Amino acid sequence: MDISNDYTMNASLKHCCLLCKKVYTRKSSLEKHKILCDFKSKTKLENQVDEEELGDTPNHEQLVKIVQELTFKYVKLEEKMEHLQKWVNQKKQKIKVIDWLNEHVVSTIGFKEWITTVQVLPDHAISLFENNIFQTFQLIIEFNLKETNEFVYPIKCFSQKTNIFYVCEKTPDNKCVWEQVSTETILLFLKKIQNKLIGELTNWKLANKAQIDINDKLSDQFNKAVIKLMSVNFTTQDVGASRLRNGLYSFLKTDLKNLIEYEFEL
Helix, strand or coil: CECCCCCEEEECCEEEECCCCCEECCHHHHHHHHHHHHHHHCCHHHHHHHHHHHHCCCCHHHHHHHHHHHHHHHHHHHHHHHHHHHHHHHHCCEEEHHHHHHHHCCCCCCHHHHHHHCCCCHHHHHHHHCCCHHHHHHHHHHHHCCCCCCCCCCEEEECCCCCCEEEEEECCCCCEEEEEECHHHHHHHHHHHHHHHHHHHHHHHHHCHHHHHHCHHHHHHHHHHHHHHHCCCCCCCCHHHHHHHHHHHHHHEECHHHCCCCEEEC
């Protein structure tokens, strides 16, 4: 016997109502019968409850009216939200980047002091044998600007302002004062790195003079490294200098939106 639900069963390929035992050949006929049979089998109280529930169900016209009212309320609410957002945008605090830096970022040392601590290692100079000057400078920048929680660097860049650099200097009372610096200031910083590279190359030449004198390949590598190093003229018009400055900016830049919730006035 296959019971299809609480009301039906199939016996000898016929469909039988389990409530009144009436048999139907077609299942569809039984389904129609079930509605009436179910109603008849209910108690008076059960039928009364069903009528009350059906009485609370809105008809098509009432449903249309309800939807219209809800739509109207939604539109009004959307207008209020839009008006509120405009008000919030107008009242949203605007601050300048430098103001925010002065208030929230205290560098460990000042910029001028920091650039004197920038290290150029012998390996950096030797890297010029295989790499171009831009790759070598990138290695030096990454080495001297390692991420650390113990040291706050006195130089910042932000993605919202392309190639703009902010540096911090310390006052006599050790207060941190941030300012936007000129391109020339950054080029002077990069020029100091070049000078330190020249010093390391010179030291390497002195230490390996005997080998350089008898090894043409080594001598050629050294001469090419010097040419690479001196190929950049650190002026605002020099393409190589601009590329080095762009590399420093790209490494340093941070998205302001990831730092604070304020709308910035740049």
